[in-house]
Amino acid sequence: MANYSSRVRTDIARWLQADLIDVSTADVLTRDVEANERKSLSFGSILAMMAALLFGAAVLIFVAANWEAIPRLARVAALFAIILAGYVGGGALKTRDHAAIGEALWIIAAAAFGGSIALIGQMYHLSGDETSALITWGAGTALAAVALRSNPLTVASVGIADAWLFLRGFDYFGHAEFPHLFVVVASVLFAISFWTRSQAARHLIILSVIFYLVLLFTEHETLQVAVPLIVVSTLLFAAAIFAAGPVDRILQLGGRLPLHALIGFLSGLAMVQFELAGESNNSAFGIASAVALAGIVAAIVLGGRESRGLRWVAYAGFAFELAIIYVVMLQSMLDTAGFFLAAAVLLGLLALVILRVEKRMRARA
């Protein structure tokens, strides 16, 4: 692949020189080659990325060890050197057709930036918690993603934002405030992902936003989170199915928006069900469960044929629904043996449904 793209690039340069195409066309063509090149993740580039992540982790842990044998200023200088060498060296390699190694070096540089923040905190005993350090780190990484137009760096900054959300959301450091800032962060990163052509980042962001809403729900236990999530997910699902082409041209999610919408829909309904489960009157819970099951069936009928992933999300949702309906509606009647019997029956039922649907899908395909 690298061979082909490098050949095309020399061709583009030649066409440009021969005045067959103008500069902007050459730029567009080069970008297109690059974008499509990225889609084929080779084994080598995966290994390079893993090596970069390990190296980055080594840098961070080395900082954490606070090893006195090397003076602090030397440690700072070493990290600064890694930042400079990583970004510039990565850029140089990228222009010389070693894109995978170049991106890996950028990841190392971003890790060194995070390590430097931690080291400064350690040098001056800054007691601001890790979450604010994570914000700075994530912002620096997002800046790097924009400046270098890098897909892996975009994913990395989403990952750092998620780590921040996770730590804050579960109140790891004992703060009372809820991380509402995440919505802003997610929107900014979503916008960045178009510039950096990072479809992976967009998928991760959408899932993270759903996770944020789940956290919000556990914090406040309110239907004000769940109902809009259900409505928006339903609308998005409909849009993604009935206007698949235009919607995907805008969002560029590789046709996987229905999957996200279904996850959002089921998460929202699960919130409603948890909220209603405690009430003595089960009829509202029954309605919510019926809506969830209907939604799952509708999703399979409307989008199941095109997407195996969607079907498996639907099955997982179905399994969850069976479990929660059983626990809420029937638990009082049965003892432990009864529970196992019921679990066996439910699992058997689930297997039956999955097997039948998969068979029908195969037959139709």
Add this chain to the structure above:
Amino acid sequence: MTGKRLIISAVALALVQIGFLSWIIAGRAAILRDGRQVLLRVEPIDPRDLLRGDYILLSYDISRIPVKLIANIPAGKLTSDDTPIVVRLKQGADGYWEATAAWFGQAPAPAASDEADIVGHVAEGWDLSVATTIAPNYGIERFYLPEGEGMAIQNDMRVRPFGIRVAIAADGAAQIKALMDGDKTLFEEPLY
């Protein structure tokens, strides 16, 4: 993106990030160099940080400010807002500095020459009735140590008084300068 532009972006990016980090270091070093020095009495709480390694959590005497010291609580206010707090310090007879007054927001008048103002932060929701205390943060509640040394020092700190020498900038930002065991300096921080 053409090759040259990418390299230029990469260089600019690296310089921006390194510049940003250097700016933080320079700011902190400036406080250490120029700040007013005060000695505060501390006791340890508990160690360890995910990214930055071993540390002792420090609780200062001034980490608990009696509400009656705060001069500008509006009448009828029951709980605190999320706000900065200025705590005025004065050296006691034993050499340790103690809080003599405090204000939410800003101090009405600058500190006298034998006093120092440290700026902390108060979380929302502290009870403001007269007999209680509130717990501001000053950003100096951690002391990082080489791996493995945290526990020993922390255990010593439980049996005899330790102090932290702190440098306070003109704007009230505080920076740990040294860890003191009685009169003995255990760790002295270099500027960089």
